[in-house]
Amino acid sequence: MSGRRVYLSKSRLMSARQCLKRLHLEVQRPELMVHSAATQAAFDTGHAVGDIAHQVYGNDDAVVIPYEGGMGHALKKTARLVSEGPRYPIFEATFQHGGMLVRVDALLPDGDAWRIVEVKASTSVKDEHVFDCAAQRWVFEGSGHELTGIALAHVDNTFVYAGEGDFGDLLIESDETQSTGSLLGIIPGWISKAQDAAIGDEPVIGVGAHCFKPYECPFVSHCWPSNSEYPVQGLGGSKAKLGDWIAEGIEDIRDVPITRLSEKQQWIQKVTRSGKAELLPGAGDFAASLEYPRYYLDFETIMPAVPVWAGTRPYETLPIQYSCHYEPGPGTLEHADFLDLTGDPPMRRLAESMIRVLGKEGPVLMYTSYERTVILGLIERFPDLEAPLQAIVDRLVDLHPPTQQFYYHPAMAGSWSLKAVLPTIAVDMQYSELEGIQEGIAASEGYLEAIHLDTSPERKAELKQQLLQYCKFDTAALVRLVEFLATSGD
Numbered sequence: 033m034s035g036r037r038v039y040l041s042k043s044r045l046m047s048a049r050q051c052l053k054r055l056h057l058e059v060q061r062p063e064l065m066v067h068s069a070a071t072q073a074a075f076d077t078g079h080a081v082g083d084i085a086h087q088v089y090g091n092d093d094a095v096v097i098p099y100e101g102g103m104g105h106a107l108k109k110t111a112r113l114v115s116e117g118p119r120y121p122i123f124e125a126t127f128q129h130g131g132m133l134v135r136v137d138a139l140l141p142d143g144d145a146w147r148i149v150e151v152k153a154s155t156s157v158k159d160e161h162v163f164d165c166a167a168q169r170w171v172f173e174g175s176g177h178e179l180t181g182i183a184l185a186h187v188d189n190t191f192v193y194a195g196e197g198d199f200g201d202l203l204i205e206s207d208e209t210q211s212t213g214s215l216l217g218i219i220p221g222w223i224s225k226a227q228d229a230a231i232g233d234e235p236v237i238g239v240g241a242h243c244f245k246p247y248e249c250p251f252v253s254h255c256w257p258s259n260s261e262y263p264v265q266g267l268g269g270s271k272a273k274l275g276d277w278i279a280e281g282i283e284d285i286r287d288v289p290i291t292r293l294s295e296k297q298q299w300i301q302k303v304t305r306s307g308k309a310e311l312l313p314g315a316g317d318f319a320a321s322l323e324y325p326r327y328y329l330d331f332e333t334i335m336p337a338v339p340v341w342a343g344t345r346p347y348e349t350l351p352i353q354y355s356c357h358y359e360p361g362p363g364t365l366e367h368a369d370f371l372d373l374t375g376d377p378p379m380r381r382l383a384e385s386m387i388r389v390l391g392k393e394g395p396v397l398m399y400t401s402y403e404r405t406v407i408l409g410l411i412e413r414f415p416d417l418e419a420p421l422q423a424i425v426d427r428l429v430d431l432h433p434p435t436q437q438f439y440y441h442p443a444m445a446g447s448w449s450l451k452a453v454l455p456t457i458a459v460d461m462q463y464s465e466l467e468g469i470q471e472g473i474a475a476s477e478g479y480l481e482a483i484h485l486d487t488s489p490e491r492k493a494e495l496k497q498q499l500l501q502y503c504k505f506d507t508a509a510l511v512r513l514v515e516f517l518a519t520s521g522d
């Protein structure tokens with residue numbers, strides 16, 4: 033190994049802790065990184081919570097060290113401010129020591145010294161957060177500064193927003209001075225390992241559960257098998273077990289010895305080997321048991337870490353839109369929906385509209401139990417609507433279990449999500465052909481963008497059309513699914 037060292041940020045140290053190969057690829061092959069929509073959304077949430085931390089811990093004299101000027105500038109500016117003594121809060125204060133560079137979320141004066149607060153959008157303290165705090169402390173103290181304490185501020189999910197921008201109690205602090213103290217000794221070793229991995233040969237590390245914990249790695253699509261026609265991960269189940277099979281050279285669903293498969297996995301393998309979809313007779317019986325009128329229901333929801341409306345909590349699931357296809361009788365299909373982009377809380381009007389549209393009888397078909405959870409949330413929020421909402425809950429029929437029980441197509445690659453099932457039963461219906469919004473996270477983000485005061489009327493109109501189209505597509509897909517299940521008796 034050469035004596036060359038690379039710039040090691042705290043996030044790179046965290047990557048190394050998850051997997052040394054991840055860090056190596058981040059440094060040497062960054063073009064292979066693919067961040068999922070969920071990871072991207074998590075970054076955005078982190079920024080939103082970070083902005084609140086500036087309100088909570090800042091004051092008129094607080095300084096933010098900008099990122100844009102480069103790390104050299106950030107280090108110099110931090111050094112100058114810190115040399116003046118602990119006088120005002122500094123956000124993103126930047127320090128370097130022992131080959132590592134950290135940016136501290138909030139550096140706060142505490143008497144004659146400083147206190148560090150690391151801010152996370154999570155609702156609890158995790159092991160990786162404590163390690164993260166320890167790395168900051170090691171660099172800060174190693175740079176010759178005195179620390180009175182270090183805390184992790186995370187989102188308090190019992191906080192109820194009172195409105196008027198008052199987020200003073202959104203964050204709750206957990207003192208990590210003691211817990212980080214016991215980790216300081218291992219930080220140099222991790223820095224050294226990370227340095228070696230970054231500039232040395234690619235570490236030989238197989239895939240497994242660590243690819244998803246504590247975070248989904250952006251190299252999953254690179255490291256997990258993708259050359260085989262039916263990658264073995266389509267069998268689902270334990271990631272550790274899949275990793276073991278892959279380490280043995282088994283990369284295709286069809287190659288796993290049957291004795292090592294669960295009953296469900298054996299079915300997936302059997303259908304995959306045959307190359308032909310299987311629709312079991314029970315599907316037709318299930319479809320025939322559904323009486324008319326039939327309703328097909330789907331919600332879109334938001335779960336903002338920073339509440340949008342007074343009376344709501346962080347990460348609370350709030351329905352903002354629904355679509356409902358309904359069949360008064362065989363062969364007749366109608367549609368209704370709800371979407372309000374005024375920016376006012378829509379939950380009450382959504383509930384009332386849904387109660388009207390769903391009438392009093394007939395199955396209300398959904399996919400997975402999500403709709404049930406959302407309606408139960410509405411009951412909790414609006415106790416006066418309990419009776420009609422509970423009546424809807426009592427009529428809910430989940431299409432996911434019978435689909436999982438009676439249907440599999442090799443192209444589903446082990447997934448019974450509606451997005452995996454639909455292309456195999458309705459070639460004319462492709463989510464990828466929807467303009468703009470094509471999945472749930474994009475729908476949440478689209479809604480929040482649409483109600484934002486800075487959004488132009490043209491963009492708002494475009495988002496409205498995309499949101500309506502996407503949600504309607506979901507319930508149209510449910511109609512097609514029931515039609516398809518009914519064909520098993522043909």
Ligand code: SF4
Binds near residue numbers: 251255
């Ligand atoms: S996908 Fe897994 S093995 Fe590959 S770099 Fe990421 S964590 Fe490591």
